[in-house]
Amino acid sequence: MRDLKANAIILIAYLLAGIGSFLMAIPPGFIAPVWLPGAIGLAAVLLVGYRALPAIVIGAILLTLPYGLFVLEAGPVSSLAGSAGLALAAALQAVIAKRLIHPGTVSAMSLETGPQLARLIAVGAIFASLCGAALASAWLTIGGFAPPDLDFWTAFARNWAGNAVGAAAVSPVILLLFAKERVSRRRKRNVALVFAILSVIGLATFATTRFNAIEQRREAFATLITEDHIALQERINGARRRLESLHALFAASETVTDQEFATYVAIAFGQFDSATSVHWLVTEDGGQLSQHALLDPPAELVATQARAILVTSDRRVVTDHYFEGLPNLVETTLLTGMLSGTPLFGEGDEAWIGLALPAFAGNTIPATVNDRRRDFRGIAVGTFDISTIISRAFTHEGDDYSFRVSGIGSDGVAPWSFGTLDADSRLTTSLPLAIGDETWLIEFAATDRFLAEKQDWLSWAVIVIGLIFITMLNALALMSTARTDLVQRLVDEKSAEALALSNNLSLVLEHAADAILSVDGNGRGVLVNPAAAHMLGYELDALTGEMIHELIHPVDLQGRPHNRTECPVFQGSPDQSRHSGIERFRRKDGSDFFAEFSTEIIISPDGTTVGAVTILRDITARMEEEADRERFIEQLTRANEELERFAFAASHDLQEPLRLISNFTGLLASRHGDKLDESGLTYLRHTLDATARMQTLITDLLAYGRLNSDADAMNTDVDLTALVSSTLDTLGPAVQAARDHIEIGSLPVVRGNPARLGQLMQNLIGNAVKFQRAGQQAEVRISARDLGKSWEIEVADNGIGIKPDYREQIFKPFKRLHSPDTYPGSGMGLAICRKIVQSHGGMLTIVDNIPTGSIFRFTLPKALPTESGEVGTPSETVDP
Ligand code: ADP
Numbered sequence: 001m002r003d004l005k006a007n008a009i010i011l012i013a014y015l016l017a018g019i020g021s022f023l024m025a026i027p028p029g030f031i032a033p034v035w036l037p038g039a040i041g042l043a044a045v046l047l048v049g050y051r052a053l054p055a056i057v058i059g060a061i062l063l064t065l066p067y068g069l070f071v072l073e074a075g076p077v078s079s080l081a082g083s084a085g086l087a088l089a090a091a092l093q094a095v096i097a098k099r100l101i102h103p104g105t106v107s108a109m110s111l112e113t114g115p116q117l118a119r120l121i122a123v124g125a126i127f128a129s130l131c132g133a134a135l136a137s138a139w140l141t142i143g144g145f146a147p148p149d150l151d152f153w154t155a156f157a158r159n160w161a162g163n164a165v166g167a168a169a170v171s172p173v174i175l176l177l178f179a180k181e182r183v184s185r186r187r188k189r190n191v192a193l194v195f196a197i198l199s200v201i202g203l204a205t206f207a208t209t210r211f212n213a214i215e216q217r218r219e220a221f222a223t224l225i226t227e228d229h230i231a232l233q234e235r236i237n238g239a240r241r242r243l244e245s246l247h248a249l250f251a252a253s254e255t256v257t258d259q260e261f262a263t264y265v266a267i268a269f270g271q272f273d274s275a276t277s278v279h280w281l282v283t284e285d286g287g288q289l290s291q292h293a294l295l296d297p298p299a300e301l302v303a304t305q306a307r308a309i310l311v312t313s314d315r316r317v318v319t320d321h322y323f324e325g326l327p328n329l330v331e332t333t334l335l336t337g338m339l340s341g342t343p344l345f346g347e348g349d350e351a352w353i354g355l356a357l358p359a360f361a362g363n364t365i366p367a368t369v370n371d372r373r374r375d376f377r378g379i380a381v382g383t384f385d386i387s388t389i390i391s392r393a394f395t396h397e398g399d400d401y402s403f404r405v406s407g408i409g410s411d412g413v414a415p416w417s418f419g420t421l422d423a424d425s426r427l428t429t430s431l432p433l434a435i436g437d438e439t440w441l442i443e444f445a446a447t448d449r450f451l452a453e454k455q456d457w458l459s460w461a462v463i464v465i466g467l468i469f470i471t472m473l474n475a476l477a478l479m480s481t482a483r484t485d486l487v488q489r490l491v492d493e494k495s496a497e498a499l500a501l502s503n504n505l506s507l508v509l510e511h512a513a514d515a516i517l518s519v520d521g522n523g524r525g526v527l528v529n530p531a532a533a534h535m536l537g538y539e540l541d542a543l544t545g546e547m548i549h550e551l552i553h554p555v556d557l558q559g560r561p562h563n564r565t566e567c568p569v570f571q572g573s574p575d576q577s578r579h580s581g582i583e584r585f586r587r588k589d590g591s592d593f594f595a596e597f598s599t600e601i602i603i604s605p606d607g608t609t610v611g612a613v614t615i616l617r618d619i620t621a622r623m624e625e626e627a628d629r630e631r632f633i634e635q636l637t638r639a640n641e642e643l644e645r646f647a648f649a650a651s652h653d654l655q656e657p658l659r660l661i662s663n664f665t666g667l668l669a670s671r672h673g674d675k676l677d678e679s680g681l682t683y684l685r686h687t688l689d690a691t692a693r694m695q696t697l698i699t700d701l702l703a704y705g706r707l708n709s710d711a712d713a714m715n716t717d718v719d720l721t722a723l724v725s726s727t728l729d730t731l732g733p734a735v736q737a738a739r740d741h742i743e744i745g746s747l748p749v750v751r752g753n754p755a756r757l758g759q760l761m762q763n764l765i766g767n768a769v770k771f772q773r774a775g776q777q778a779e780v781r782i783s784a785r786d787l788g789k790s791w792e793i794e795v796a797d798n799g800i801g802i803k804p805d806y807r808e809q810i811f812k813p814f815k816r817l818h819s820p821d822t823y824p825g826s827g828m829g830l831a832i833c834r835k836i837v838q839s840h841g842g843m844l845t846i847v848d849n850i851p852t853g854s855i856f857r858f859t860l861p862k863a864l865p866t867e868s869g870e871v872g873t874p875s876e877t878v879d880p
Contacts, residue, residue, distance in 0.1 A: 006048050007052070010059070014055060015063060018035075018036070018059065021035050022063075034162050034165055034166040038090070038129055038167045039125075040171075042167045042171045043174035053091050060090040067083075092135055093131060096128040096131050097125075097128035100128070117172060128167075136159050137152055141155050173195045177192060214451070217451050221400075221446050221450065228393060228396065234393070235274070235393045238272065239272065239275065243382050244339075246357075247357050274385050274392060275382055275385075332438075333379060334369060339436035340435070341355045341435035353384045353435075355435070359380065361375040390403075403445070406418070406442075408441055423445070429443070512529055513531060515534075518611060519612050551585050552584070553592055578601070579598075579601070582597070595618050596616070599615075654698055655695070658694055668684065669688065707839060714751075714840065715751060721747040726758070727762050742781075742782070744782050745782060747784050748786075750840075750862065750863060752840045759832065760832075760858075767830070772798075789862065791861075793858055796854070797855075798849070801853055807845075807846045811834045845858070
């Protein structure tokens, strides 16, 4: 439905444009100087796409079919074929234009930039119509649909120029006026106005030029035919003069021999090549006429030659004619006594003028008809070939005009005529032709060719140059209006953006939790947000224009007075435009608060400070919290230290009684064991075991507690290889038994405390050998990896492993996963290990060993480099 409506509109526009173009067309080419439908087609495909094609095809057929049928009279079939070809060319042109223009043009319709317009004109108007014109002209001239005298190149040139110029001048305007894109009404109106004015000027110039040209042609025609008319009249007069001289010959002598006649005629008519026969007919008594005939009479005349004219006794010419019409001619001459003429027609186009001149006795013309009949002595008759007369007189017949010579009948109807006059000619002139005292009429009709010559090219030039001019002015109008349009649009957009921005900024300022204050170059408040006013205890507008520096506490955090000159706004420099820190501020009511501030100094390009923006955050609460926290930590640390001291003292003091219990229980067993029965001995053994465990616990606890003291030096280079092997020596029988299965990789020299590191290795290796399944051979591997800044040491075993859930718990003091009966121990080993690694700045963790067992990993600092650059060779280390 939408398509139908669009197509209907396009079709109507196309037809109107076509009719307008035809009106501008000038014969004989009948090709419009400007083919406006091309412009409609181009604009239509660009506006609605290929949907416009049906309208273009139908429009082209409707325009050209009547032309073929009625102007060229080419017959229905070839007219239809011709217009179909032209329609195809029009569609092709539109498709090419659309394909080439559209992909590259972002905003094809608003033609906002010069390149867009240039592209439309170059590709859409000039190039696409080149293709259309080539096809159309080939179709026209090869298919024989064109006017007869139109060759391919002329057709092509006119078609192309007309199409291209029309499309270039008109399509941008159509596109702009009907574009869906944002084109302001003002711009549309301006462009339409400029185009309309220019078109009116162009058309007026075209019409004036054409009118002038027609006028000029009319004048040229008048001059031309006057010349030719005079020449014709002269020619006829010449014939008459020759006949008169012939007449003088016979008047002078009554008897003229054929020989004399021949000589004389040869002299008089020899150079007069239109004369076909010359006769001298004389009346004789008894009605006999003697005659001389010369030159080359036409066949018909020859056939009736002998004694052709009989004059009766009453001197009437009788019917035995020399040629048809002669009696009338003679009669006319007798009536007037003067030269008389008559047209003579032969076969086909052959025609002559017969001229007759009477001779009377006494060589004077008797006054009355009766006297003239009486004195009639003879008649000189000449026949002149009209074609030859005309061809000698007329210089431009045929090409420039057609003509007709006719007699004037009494009723206004020509009794006879010669020649074919183009009755449709737009310029005809008739002039009289004097034959004796008789008048014939000669009519001239200008040919289309004559009328079109010059005028055609002039008008074309006017139209084409005019349209090029229109195109250029239009382009200027399009682009200049586009610029104002663009500027307006830009202004609108930017204003909207600015408004949105300022709204956003107001929102930000209004809702910011931090105080925002901006000051001018003198440090006076320019803008203060509600948070700032609230923080400082002022009304919102109260701080505008006030010295903002006065809000800072008069004494700074170091107890020095705060000078106004120290205000950051006076300290700004291009390299240091930001100041931040913590400052004490004073509210309006005199109360103080601490705030973190950040000030950005605004420095203009010439280096002067034009103002500053400061953001304040009240940190009074935070500072109080921090002070509370620090106090709390201090208390906690103190309590912890006391607790540790107490635990250490307690375990140390517990050792003594425990040793006594252990010693005395041992003595009881050794000295009085024989007095005890079986269960008594068992109790004694349990007591001994428990005290031993208690002792281990206390020893380990003391060891753990001792690690808290920083007394131990941590800065010795320790060769781990030596450390591990000496550690192994100190370990119990289980380790000794597994010693062959303890693999010691190449271990580095690290920095730390040898005693603590020995303890660490002892615990880890001990555990690795201890936590094995019954009957399984323990396999332990100790290795190291360079992490760049530190060493990563790994102790891996094939033991029972540790479930992921317990991997963190087992580092807690006394945490054990088994009963002392299964695997003996205090549960302090790993806690001590972690503390040792931590005291070396590292971390101890557990990872899975595949397929079974555990891997303990920890980092230790590298030994300091020696002078040779090597890190910790064994020779330079302290052997623990
Ligand atoms: P203890 O060895 O005195 O029991 P530790 O602190 O050294 O105490 O170890 C805590 C627990 O971690 C042990 O009871 C044991 O369950 C587990 N554990 C430690 N090392 C290993 C190991 N190499 N393989 C398996 N379990 C281990």
